[in-house]
Amino acid sequence: MMNRDDMLALLQELILCHAPPGDEAEIEAVIMREFEATGAEVWQDGATNIYAHLPGDGPKVMIAAHKDELGMIVTDVREDGRLGVQNIGGSMAWKYGEGPVDILAGNGEVVRAILSVGSTHTKTGPVAALKENKALTWDLVTLFTGMTPEELDAKGIYPGTRAVVARERKHIQHIGDYIASYALDDRMGLVSVIAGLREMAGRSHDADLYFVATTSEEIGLIGAQRAAHLLEPEIAIALDTSPVAHGTPLVLDERPVIWYGEAAYNNKADCDKLLHLARELGFGAQPVVYNGAASDAGGIKRAGLASRTMAFGYARDNSHGYEIAHRDSIVNVTRLLLRYLEQLG
Incomplete structure (x- = not known):
């Protein structure tokens, strides 16, 4: 798996790419480069979502992070x-x-x-x-x-x-164990999608895996719903930065945040599985029910486009501004993603 320094270097490259909703060409070039380097089948749809496919005979799984920014x-x-x-x-x-x-x-x-x-x-x-x-x-x-x-x-x-x-x-500031910048959302998710794709491309797996960089999440979860409509996944996973918001029990640390509730209620059994796997991996996780946040997974669930959905990600403060996150969260979320995909067979 990519080490933390390599992840942070890729994160910086992605953050420096401008990608407001509907004008995302700068970041698309980097994503295409990274996806194609894995040897996966790669394509872009008419809505500008970018896909990388690792075929398998098991359940069809869509793993998404959005490429647009505010x-x-x-x-x-x-x-x-x-x-x-x-x-x-x-x-x-x-x-x-x-x-x-x-x-x-x-x-x-x-x-x-x-x-x-x-x-x-x-x-x-x-x-x-x-x-x-x-x-x-x-x-x-x-x-x-x-x-x-x-x-x-x-x-x-x-x-x-x-x-x-x-x-x-948009240059990352390093403050002890923390990083800060505009546009951590959802460049951190893209790093984990790319790192996960790299790792799974070199492993045997049963699941039929689609790694997707979605468009226009910030203006209504539009790209993910289009991608899910085309792919018809059984399982849809969104990786996204997770606001440490007033009224939640969240702490700004390295533990992945598991989104039980958001735009819709994600599949409880799968969220429970993520919580259990995070504890097995030794870093644990933070469960949350949001009343003012939404992910691509919640949009897909609300539209009835996947049987099972889940979202998890990186605790962040100052959401939609100069965002702060723990630098180890990018590693831990990626490890949790890989462990979840492994247990699918």
């Missing part, structure tokens, strides 16, 4: 060249703050802009209200581009164009 979508181009934006995928302006962002222009360029709120030296207007009791919402920010509307149009920047946090803000 971002912004341009809503209007103003006379001074500033861009109005709104969230795509649940991003919040106050999680980003003022600073550099990258616009993915239609001509293929990555164009620099500054997420701007405005000067604080005033007692009137929306910025004054922000100093007192108003939340920072997307209608109060713009992207400063330093270009005219005509220049922006020539680059292919118009309503519908995507933007994300600037690449230099």
Whole structure:
């Protein structure tokens, strides 16, 4: 199995790839490279999900992690060249703050802009209200581009164009046993999918395995539902970062988080099995029932597209912002995935 240093190096490469929902080409190139290197049968569907198939005669299993990340979508181009934006995928302006962002222009360029709120030296207007009791919402920010509307149009920047946090803000910070960055969600899951595929490609197995990098999870679990519709798996597994959220018993540590409840209630027997296997492996796990989170597995279960579903992943703080996770969780989740697949035969 990949060691932790190799996993973290791959994680950094994936994080630096921009992939807001619907504009995921940068990260797709890395995923295709990694999937094809295993010798598996690899293809991409019309929705842009990417598949790697390791055939077997046993139960059909879909193992998924999503490749999209939170971002912004341009809503209007103003006379001074500033861009109005709104969230795509649940991003919040106050999680980003003022600073550099990258616009993915239609001509293929990555164009620099500054997420701007405005000067604080005033007692009137929306910025004054922000100093007192108003939340920072997307209608109060713009992207400063330093270009005219005509220049922006020539680059292919118009309503519908995507933007994300600037690449230099996406370098992993190492703080003791912890890592922190934007877009740990769900690059950590992709690392485990790739590491799991590599390992299972070199082993004998009975299960019919489909490793899938899904699209558009952040805007409604769309890609996973399409993939499950096409594959018709008996078992669907989602690997995803797991919010250490208010009202849950979760702790920010190296133990995998088992999602018993989320967008739907995942299969209890399989979640129990994961909990048991994690204890056998020596690191244990944290069970959780979420009331404000959803994974690809929950979306598949809710749509009736698999008989059995489960989700598990990496405890993370600061969800949908500058996220923090324990560095060993990426190893432990991968080990748990492999142990679960092994016991299928």
